[in-house]
Amino acid sequence: MRYILLTFIGLVGLIQSSCIEDDFTTSPSDILTFSRDTVSFDTVFTDLGTPTARLLVYNRAKKSVNISHIAFKRGDESNFQVNVDGMTGKTFQDVEIRGGDSIYVFVECFIDETLGKEPYLVEDKLQFVTNGVTQEVQVEAYGQNVTRLRDLRITSDMRLTAERPYVIFDSLVVEKGAKLTIDPGTRMLFHDKASLTVRGQIEAIGEVGNMIQMRGDRLDNVLPDVAYDIMAGQWHGIRIEADSYDNRMEYVNMRSTVIGLQIDSCAVTDRRKLTLVNSWLHNSQSSAITSRYAWVDALGCCFSEAAAGVVELWGGKHLFAQCTISNYYLFSGMFEPLLCLYHCLPDSDISDQPLMQASFENSILYGMTADINEGDLTGSNVYLRNVLLKSAGSDDANFISCVWDSDPLFYTIREDYIFDYRLRNDSPAIGAGQVAFIPTESQTDMYGNSRTANGAPDLGAFVWIYAPDPEPTE
Secondary structure (H helix, E strand, O other), X not given: OHHHHHHHHHHHHHHHHHHHHHOEOOOOOOOEEEOOOEEEEEEXXXXXXXXXXXXXXXXXXXXXXXXXXXXXXXXXXXOEEEEEOOEEEOEEOOEEEOOOOEEEEEXXXXXXXXXXXXOEEEEEEEEEEEOOEEEEEEEEEEEEOOEEEEEEEEOOOEEEOOOOOEEEEEEEEEOOOOEXXXXXXXXXXXXXXXXXXXXXXXXXXXXXXXXXXXXXXXXXXXXXXXXXXXXXXXXOEEEEOOOOOOEEEEOEEEEEEOOOEEEOOOOOOOOOOEEEEOOEEEEEOOOOEEEEOOEEEXXXXXXXXXXXXXXXXXXXXXXXXXXXXXXXXXXXXXXXXXXXXEOOOOOOOXXXXXXXXXXXXXXXXXXXXXXXXXXXXXXXXXXXXXXXEOOOXXXXXXXXXXXXXXXXXXXXXXXHOEOOOOEOOOOOOOOOOOHHHOOHHHOEXXXXXXXXXOOOOOOOOOOXXXXXXXXXXX
């Protein structure tokens, strides 16, 4: 009986072995399919590895296949490597995929630094050999040399240029007595928790079509078609300290911060702290801009996307002309109005500093939250002239020639991750401004469009440009 049982077990094993062997196809027509024909990375900083890109490899046949060889065409000289079944390398043999199943292949890239200034293409082909048939998937990335600044204290005048992007780690501090000049087109990419502190002076002057970029250093995607750049809180932000004056920022796109731009209390309103011209400050985990008891002028600027009040002003002296203040923040509830004004009313007892002096002219206040925290400014030195408001109300001594209870019809579509504050054709903000309120420094918007090209100026940061209505769909 024991002999018969052992013989039976042996036969079963042979049968199973034969079945398993028969489950693998050897037909050259049973080849692989891939989730994409090109694995493409966005710009890759040299001397830093990339995030991982995912490739799905499918076996559409009914039987299993054996991939006898996976490797990069350039072999050991390749800038790329793959991870298959938890193992990382450049070459793999005998990788099996069951019938109707798939496997993940993860691709990474590392590019050595060169002397070049412009991004340059690095490419290879990832080859799969199955049943004698070789299939290829293109892999490519653009390498970008960068200048790294780590915990830098600027003690004498310094200039940042557009030759290479700057990646800032830890903190960049402009010490008292020093001036930081930033050229048009300069890209400042801040690593996680990095910040810029100004104790001396900053002069960041961009140009139409060549704005200065201040953003996080993640260049990959958070979703397949959505750049990581959309995420708030990637770096800390900018703080202009109390003893810093005569700062200027023009054509600056600053985004994705924790604190936004913060201007510390100086209790001095006869010397300007900051002039902002044709700039966009957006996507902050707190406010886009906060100013405490200082003199700040914002001309032709857009402030948007913030968890707190988008613009938060405490006392001080302020001019906001041709500005758009809006909020369609993605990442949490929005818990304050768009514009928060503190220490502006005569009965205010939160400070012994002089009350706020402020003018908002040819501007827009509209978004998903209330527009202003103070509905009655009677007796204050705060005036809104030719301002479009979400609130329903009427003009008085402080609200003058305003456009009430109106939608400016932005192109912004929050659910599609589109944040575009230009005006649609039927916007009530078109032609609703006064020529007298156009700032001298912002006769054109940040795209270079003249504010008087259509006669009376439009409200907000952006000049309306006619766009044909889309064709109706059946």
